[in-house]
Amino acid sequence: MxxxxxxxxxxxxxxxxxxxxxxxxxxxxxxxxxxxxxxxxxxxxxxxxxxxxxxxxxxxxxxxxxxxxxxxxxxxxxxxxxxxxxxxxxxxxxxxxxxxxxxxxxxxxxxxxxxxxxxxxxxxxxxxxxxxxxxxxxxxxxxxxxxxxxxxxxxxxxxxxxxxxxxxxxxxxxxxxxxxxxxxxxxxxxxKTWATDGTKNSRKPNIINxxxxxxxxxxxxxxxxxxxxxxxxxxEVRVEVFNMEEAEVVLTAYGTTARVAKNAIELLEAEGIKAGLIRPITLWPFPHQAFREIPGTAKAILTVEMSMGQMIDDVKIANEGRLPVHFYGRSGGMCPEPQAIVDKVKEILGGVK
CATH class of the missing domain: 3.40.50.970 (Thiamin diphosphate (ThDP)-binding fold, Pyr/PP domains)
Structure with a gap:
């Protein structure tokens, strides 16, 4: 096609x-x-x-x-x-x-x-x-x-x-x-036997309420x-797990922001920093299992959003306290830029090393 x-x-x-x-x-x-x-x-x-x-x-x-x-x-x-x-x-x-x-x-x-x-x-x-x-x-x-x-x-x-x-x-x-x-x-x-599509004398009326x-x-x-x-x-859980092998930092993002996060991962790789991505495709139900399978090489999670941090609570719940969870976001119609995400990752790694 x-x-x-x-x-x-x-x-x-x-x-x-x-x-x-x-x-x-x-x-x-x-x-x-x-x-x-x-x-x-x-x-x-x-x-x-x-x-x-x-x-x-x-x-x-x-x-x-x-x-x-x-x-x-x-x-x-x-x-x-x-x-x-x-x-x-x-x-x-x-x-x-x-x-x-x-x-x-x-x-x-x-x-x-x-x-x-x-x-x-x-x-x-x-x-x-x-x-x-x-x-x-x-x-x-x-x-x-x-x-x-x-x-x-x-x-x-x-x-x-x-x-x-x-x-x-x-x-x-x-x-x-x-x-x-x-x-x-x-x-x-x-x-759809429950539908109110007319009885035509063949069944009792359905009631939807x-x-x-x-x-x-x-x-x-x-x-x-x-x-x-x-x-x-x-x-019904849907998730994309990207580049997670030996990741030092795990980015979490969804929608358009996840595409920006992938660009940031490429920039980080060029500088020798391994980063992965967990992209929830179902925001509910949230992909908790993906966070349980984060490799032992990871030192932190960075949640990236086009908001002031609405997904971060779900990330913290899924993480169950295993790793520190950080946030970077833009709001009001502003979109995160790859280099800004790179800078945030370097700041996080500088704080945990």
Whole structure:
């Protein structure tokens, strides 16, 4: 299959349609506007439905309705818009409905800027909605990986009856790279017998709801959900481990920042310093095992982010106190530069030798 040059946002939209997305509900916000623009132009060609909602709150509740009817559905937004969707996301998780949510993140807090950022890590991994809910959070580092992960996200969502979150910083949304739309390994998916798709006198009506006024019933539901989340943690961890043999320092980064970190590793190698990289592809579930397998040559971990350090807590938890954990980050739409990472590594090694 030949490759085509595409902007990240448009490639995400194309991947969703290829995966069988039949409904898209969204609202404009930079830097993800090309996704709804693309979907508005292309959805109807595949028999799908596009609606520009009156707000992000309306869009996520439209997703709830379409997901409840058993339709493959997606929404996308950027940081402040994703914040507005949080109530709807917890309703969807509580009602056990599959959908895909794409966040092309920008600088914050608040309205912030329209430049790329990784300040939505907390939203992606902790969620801003209420209650004990989780969703898988996928973090692509290239447009090709964004295409592959979005394609697979629909299967993952259907398999677990749960929202799947795709976190791509604004750089991935706006840059262009060659991609191919290849077939991904398919899962054996359960039939959607729970969907509210019309009884046609063949079954009793299905009821989809996240309200449970009886505390014993709600607790039982939460226990059921937790068992599902444990299965996700067991089965869905994705991680790239790069250049770790005899590494003196282990860099941890995800998304676009991981690509910068690899450039820094090349510069360090040229100076005789061995550095490796652990790149979480699933931000949740987090790849704890990769940190348990860090070689004995390592003296420290350096977490690198386009934020003020939102992933560092997960790195410390995964590290379990074995190595000192340091941080280098840029925020507000600024991107870490390879040489700055190199300088930070030298500073760390100078302190531990």
């Amino acid at each position: 030949s490759k085509v040059l595409m902007k990240g946002n448009e490639a995400i939209g194309a991947a969703a349609i290829k995966a069988g997305c039949k409904a898209f509900f969204g609202y404009p916000i930079t830097p993800q506007n090309e996704i709804p623009e693309y979907m508005s132009r292309e959805m109807a060609k595949s028999g799908g439905v596009f609606v520009q909602a009156e707000s992000e709150v309306a869009a996520i509740n439209m997703v709830y309705g379409a997901a409840g009817a058993g339709v493959r559905v997606m929404t996308s937004s950027s940081s402040p818009g994703i914040a507005l969707k949080q109530e709807g996301i917890t309703y969807i998780a509580g009602a056990e409905l599959p959908c895909v949510i794409v966040d092309v993140s920008r600088g914050g807090p608040g309205l912030g800027s329209i430049q790329p950022s990784q300040g939505d890590y907390f939203i992606a991994t902790r969620g801003g909605g209420n209650g004990d809910y989780r969703h898988i959070a996928l973090a692509p580092a290239s447009i090709q990986e964004a295409v592959d992960l979005v394609t697979e996200a629909f299967d993952i969502a259907d398999y677990y009856r749960n929202p799947v979150f795709v976190l791509a910083d604004g750089m991935i949304g706006q840059m262009m790279e060659p991609v191919e739309f290849r077939d991904m390994p398919s899962r054996e998916l359960p039939e 996240s309200l449970a006024l009886d505390p014993a019933v709600l607790e039982e539901h939460n226990i059921k959900l937790d068992k599902k989340y444990q299965q996700m943690e067991k089965n």
